Amino acid sequence: MKKYGYVRVSTRDQNIxxxxxxxxxxxxxxxxxxxxxxxxxxxxxxxxxxxxNRLTMGxxxxxxxxxxxxxxxxxxxxxxxxxxxxxxxxIIVLDFPLxxxxxQVNGVTGKFIADLVLQILSxxxxxxxxxxxxxxxxxxxxxxxxxIQFGRPANDLPERFTEVYNLWKAKQISQREAGRLLNxxxxxxxxxxxxxxxxxx
Numbered sequence: 001m002k003k004y005g006y007v008r009v010s011t012r013d014q015n016i017x018x019x020x021x022x023x024x025x026x027x028x029x030x031x032x033x034x035x036x037x038x039x040x041x042x043x044x045x046x047x048x049x050x051x052x053n054r055l056t057m058g059x060x061x062x063x064x065x066x067x068x069x070x071x072x073x074x075x076x077x078x079x080x081x082x083x084x085x086x087x088x089x090x091i092i093v094l095d096f097p098l099x100x101x102x103x104q105v106n107g108v109t110g111k112f113i114a115d116l117v118l119q120i121l122s123x124x125x126x127x128x129x130x131x132x133x134x135x136x137x138x139x140x141x142x143x144x145x146x147x148i149q150f151g152r153p154a155n156d157l158p159e160r161f162t163e164v165y166n167l168w169k170a171k172q173i174s175q176r177e178a179g180r181l182l183n184x185x186x187x188x189x190x191x192x193x194x195x196x197x198x199x200x201x
Contacts, residue, residue: 001058001059001060002032002056002059002060003026003027003028003029003032003059003060003062004028004032004033004034004051004054004055004059004060004061004062005023005028005032005033005034005061005062005063006033006034006036006047006048006051006061006062006063006068006069007019007020007023007033007034007035007036007063007064007068008035008036008037008038008040008045008048008068008069009036009037010037010038010039010040011037012037014037016035016037018064019064019068020033022064022094023062023064026062026094028062034047034048034050034051035047036048039071040067040068040069040070040071040072041070041071041072042070042072042075043070043075043079052083052087055083055087055089056087056089057087057088057089058088058089058090059089059090060089060090060091060092060102061083061089061090061091061092062091062092062094063091063092063093063094064093064094064095065093065094065095065096066093066095066096066099066118066121069093073118073121073122073125073126074122076118076122077118077119077122080114080115080118084101084111084114084115090102090110091114096117098113098114098117099114099117099118100113100114101114157192157196158182158183158184160181160182161182161192161196164178164181164182164189165178165192165193165196168189168193174186175189175190
């Protein structure tokens, strides 16, 4: 059984000292600590991949907090299952003692408790994401009632836009030709059309 540590910060200028200190304090060899300075949006990280390849059955993987492993709970759960069920290693989250898959002294399987806690955290995170979206929608609705405009104003369209738009809508000219008439390209014209039609819904 070997002990490994995983340390992650989102950018190169962020400090890893706190995470490193925690790893060294529990006796993890510096050579067995893998460090990524990348976003936690997914698990496509070079040092993390090296670490996973190194892990073998019975090894222990230590992380300071669950968000150092990743940001997306669905992906965290998938990786958690892969590491604990397929690779058959234990994971210990130092800042959250319930996330410890080792068998506990009282005989209750640590993997079961940790899986349960992780599922609850995932559920809470999902509810929070939905609440944030709901609050954003409610805020936008209230702002629109008060007359607050979002996005680029419609009046930044070219002076001849309505005339050209009507020709295009009547299928008298192509989108590419409409773009040329407005001194732009068909992609930009298409973007203007979407914006105007969305506002007029």
